[in-house]
Amino acid sequence: GESVGLHLPTLSVQEGDNSIINCAYSNSASDYFIWYKQxxxxxxxxxIDIRSNMDKRQGQRVTVLLNKTxxxxxxxxxxxxxxxxxxxxxxxxxxxxxxxxxxxxxxxxQP
Amino acid sequence: DAGVIQSPRHEVTEMGQEVTLRCKPxxxxxxxxxxxxxMMRGLELLIYFNNxxxxxxxxxxxxxxxxxxxxxxxxxxxIxxxxxxxxxxxxxxxxxxxxYGYTFGSGTRLTVV
Numbered sequence: 573g574e575s576v577g578l579h580l581p582t583l584s585v586q587e588g589d590n591s592i593i594n595c596a597y598s599n600s601a602s603d604y605f606i607w608y609k610q611x612x613x614x615x616x617x618x619x620i621d622i623r624s625n626m627d628k629r630q631g632q633r634v635t636v637l638l639n640k641t642x643x644x645x646x647x648x649x650x651x652x653x654x655x656x657x658x659x660x661x662x663x664x665x666x667x668x669x670x671x672x673x674x675x676x677x678x679x680x681x682q683p
Numbered sequence: 684d685a686g687v688i689q690s691p692r693h694e695v696t697e698m699g700q701e702v703t704l705r706c707k708p709x710x711x712x713x714x715x716x717x718x719x720x721x722m723m724r725g726l727e728l729l730i731y732f733n734n735x736x737x738x739x740x741x742x743x744x745x746x747x748x749x750x751x752x753x754x755x756x757x758x759x760x761x762i763x764x765x766x767x768x769x770x771x772x773x774x775x776x777x778x779x780x781x782x783y784g785y786t787f788g789s790g791t792r793l794t795v796v
């Protein structure tokens with residue numbers, strides 16, 4: 573089955589800087605990946621997704637990069653704001669087991 | 684659409700009592716998931732329904748946990764009897780397909796004392 577893990581449990585960045593959150597996955601057959609944001613006291617919320625036939629996808633202030641060679645994906649947040657403070661989860665799937673979630677990276681924004 | 688709706692938002696109960704958590708998925712979604720979230724284990728899938736039928740319940744911790752989906756717009760997760768180690772946040776999520784984006788509810792924070 574799939575396993576998904578984030579590289580760092582906590583990431584601290586200065587307000588206004590760019591943030592990069594990394595994630596690795598194990599199953600090369602996974603063809604769909606998604607990033608979620610979870611604010612305190614709330615459920616995970618969809619940020620952006622990407623299919624395996626793409627290397628990059630951009631949203632509003634966010635970019636997801638997928639490197640299938642090393643089974644790695646990252647979430648880049650441009651010009652980090654206080655409202656970006658949250659736990660970020662990556663998830664991967666496409667096989668019989670559905671989506672597998674990583675444990676999350678807590679993004680802390682320093683003023 | 685109002686999204687995935689869970690109730691109650693918070694539940695405090697005594698050990699040994701029965702607890703029932705409720706979920707209303709997004710209309711049109713045929714996949715429903717119950718997750719448990721703790722600091723130690725992160726998000727754990729408890730059970731997955733497709734078209735109201737339980738497909739994968741391998742994550743259900745033990746016989747004290749049961750889940751039902753009597754129709755496409757309602758599901759329950761029941762714990763009987765509850766124990767302190769069941770304290771966690773329980774999320775319901777729904778999707779149009781198991782392998783693509785899930786929409787999560789706001790969760791139920793359960794505290795068993």
